[in-house]
Amino acid sequence: MAKKIAAGITLLGIVILAWYLISQRIAISWIDTQTTTPTATQTPIPGTKTSSLFEIGKAGKEQIWICPMHPEIMQNHPGTCPICGMDLVQSKNPAAHNHDHGVHIDTASIQKLGVRLESVKKTPLSQEIRTYGNVIVDGDTLYNVHTKVDGWIKKLNINSVGQQIRKGQIIYEIYSPDLIAQQKEYLRFVVRRDQTLKTIGDISPLVENPYVMDLLQELSRERTKFLHKDIGIESVQQMEDSKQAIEVVKILAGQAGVVTQINAREGNFVTPSATLFTLADVSKVWVDITLYPDQAGRVQNGDAVTIKTPDGQEIKTKLDFVNPLAENNKINARVTLNNTHLRLRPGSFVDVTIHAQPHEALVLPRSSVIHTGQGDLVILSRGEGHFLPVNIETGIESGDWIEVVDGLLEGAEVAVNGQFLLDAASSLQDAAQRMQESHKHQ
Template identity: 35%
Template sequence: MAAAVGFTAAWFLAGTTTGDSEQAEKAEREILYWVAPMDANYRRDEPGKSPMGMDLVPVYADEAGQDSGQEPSIRINPTVINNIGVKVAPVERRDMNREIETVGLVTPDEGRISHVHVRTDGWIEELHVETRGDQVAAGQALFEIYSPALVSAQEEYLQASRTGNQSLLRAARIRLHALGMSDEQVESLRQRGSSSRLFTVKAARNGYITDLNVRQGMYVQPGATIMSIADLSRVWVVVDLFEGQIAWVKTGQHASMNLPFSATDREWVGEVDYVYPSMRAETRTGQVRLAYDNPDLALKPNMYASVEIAADPHREALAVPTQSIIRTGRGKRVILALPDGRFRPAQVETGLEADGMTEILTGLKEGERIVVSGQFLIDSEASVDASLIRMADEAAETPAMDHGEMDHVEMDHVEMDHGEMDHGEMDHGEMDHGEMDHGEMDHGEMDHGEMDHAEMDHSEMDRGGEDNGPMKHEGMNHEEVHQESGSNGDTQTSAGDETDSKGGRS
């Protein structure tokens, strides 16, 4: 099937070439032989018709590519190039990446989450936030707690401050810090000169209340998480990747993201923030964490995201359009566009593929032009030419048969058909009949009428085992045999007498 397509391409490309100038050019080029468009085995040394009635196609010597060791090139008329829609593109350098497409979930940046605790037991007297999701700002009051231990520590500090005992003052300050008071609150206590019954706890950062575990009036103890605040101005997207993909991903690589179920087509651009060191045994996948800025808070926790990671970047890689690559069972190749309307296949080794481009590792150079449309028809024609040239080379290298080295002693003449053998052209002078067994030779079927015995040397012939009974003498020329017998002495004469006696019996 492939061969038929190839030869059809050859016939089409060659048959559509027109013009006096091109015919003159072809006449000057050396033609190796002529082939049938539909049968690679049908070759002739001159123009003619194939068994199917099609004009034979010439194979030119300059298309063989034998001297350079390259694949054969072909020449196509510009009109044909336009008709079959041949398009070319340059081989160029560009930055390429392995594009990994996956999905993930938006989660808060854990480094931007604050958990609020108390360091002494007490009662929540005032709660300034009501539900999860409430937005708070840094420094905003969250709740007020009454703690007898904290009131006692304030009194000790004020007493030390009045006495001027620096060691006691320093110890009292340390205790207040341990109970959760900041330097600003301690300084406010010193300036005020009196203790406060309620202690105010403030937010450490901007964000949203993600966990709220208390209500106003509740008794709390150290270690309990009162609430949690998450800053969503920067969020994470956690994705799962297969084992083979994890190796391509490195921290700092770019990653684009969009929300497939959102009403907008907005795209966020972030980077790989962290590659988790372990794999999940259940799914054989590993997690990768991506970070994105979220100044307008459009990205919310648990949103479903579609992600594309630009992994394994290749800078200044040699690349061609992916559609130009011809993939076969023996490798990959492209069609090079040469000057003067010539084309030649080139074997290539490819690397990564991205954005419709394929990296070329070997086989091409920057600036060369390759075919991106119509390459399969050209490749079929080039492959046919290469096969025909190889066939011609093999036929030329086949040596002629050397009969001088043949051993006729072991040859079985019994099964041979001598009826069509032309003995007139044979040189019997060198034939050694001494070793031949004529006993089994059937002379009845042999045509001796054309045999020239004048040149045969019967002196060494061993007739002891011959059976001349069925021999037909009607067509034999005995005159020349007797002339030779007279010149060779008694031995030949006795042989002639024996023949006559047998002839009498016949």
């Protein structure tokens, strides 16, 4: 029994010695009208004395203002609580507040520790959802090429997917008995026109004859029918000049684009119902974004999106569409991008960041928050070297910032670095003080 008592006394002596050493290194300077003798670790400053809030309360010589809801918030001048915002009230019995919850560090020690402060501020914040997307062609720009007549493809100028096609370019040549018959009918009409015009011209001026005008308009309509079959005006003029039907007719592309699908080859018999080729305009593309169920619940149309291209550039846009249907437990969302410079190639993958649930929030640097098993805390600066550990409730994280849901108000200053040393010193100081008080009551 005597050995246990001796061991306890020895342990208590070690703790008291540690507390003495800490109190010599860590203190706060409070303005006073009297000049005190400087300690060995502090530069003498005229008109100041070095003491902690515990010593102030114990001496009863200084007035203390405290928070009614958070008694650990104490200072020697009026103000508001940085936790709840209530006005601090002046204590009628300063000596009663003899428990110091924080840690006090002189200016020299703060500089040695490299403590840097950051204020709680209000700023727009959103939850960042990181995923990937697949660049695909814009479905609204797809153009299917059909033949206008039955026939056989004699020559094909489209050879591979990805080939760039210009508007008016010859894409294939076709032999069509129906088209030859239409040409012969048109040539017979041209011959009758010429004969009629010659006969009427010998009788009266052509410009004054309504029959001539109707004849010319009908001829124009017949010529337009060939143009609607994607036959070029050069082929029509060749047929009119030679007065012979063209057996193998050249067909032109009605729209420019990149070939995405080929369904016909040379020698194939084709009909108007069959799609020969599919073209797409890649100057505008879609990015098909993959979302998982837990992500899709936080995303909605109009959310800001950042897309990182393969060459490292970032594109800012907004979400166009979120598919209400899932496929293989995945939900697809989509954005539309201008791809005039062809930086995005359909079929490639890109990194996507969706900025979901944007709102105004109080934020702190992520490095200022200490995550513990009992929750999150920060080291609150009370000014003049006084630091206090405060529990807070955090929300979403975005980049280098973290949301403060509860525990701090806007404008409160916290330690961004060195907070682990401050927290350890505060815990040791608080434990030593409680042991010292317990020893006095025995």
